[in-house]
Amino acid sequence: MSSSQRRSLTKSKGGAGACPTCGSTNVVRVQAAVVLRVGRRRIRCPLVKHEVCADWGEKIFGIEASQKLDAVVLGKRKHAAV
Numbered sequence: 001m002s003s004s005q006r007r008s009l010t011k012s013k014g015g016a017g018a019c020p021t022c023g024s025t026n027v028v029r030v031q032a033a034v035v036l037r038v039g040r041r042r043i044r045c046p047l048v049k050h051e052v053c054a055d056w057g058e059k060i061f062g063i064e065a066s067q068k069l070d071a072v073v074l075g076k077r078k079h080a081a082v
Helices: 063-081
Strands: 008-011 027-038 041-053
Touching: 027 063, 041 063
Parallel strands: none
Antiparallel strands: 008 027, 027 041
16 A cells, blocks of 8 residues: 555444444444545545445445535535636
């Protein structure tokens, strides 16, 4: 894993829910870059704290992470429209 793709992994303890896709409780907290597809574009959001289902791969975003992703996407759209 390169330094640009480095992420921290910690086993989720308490408060972590189950995967909404498969129901597994094997959920891991990570801080990693997230790449979003918006239309034909890909937007990279660096170091977003979220959870990932270790069994299924589903990414689970909390409110803070969702707000950060929204700000990045809306900021990119605003600059692209100008």
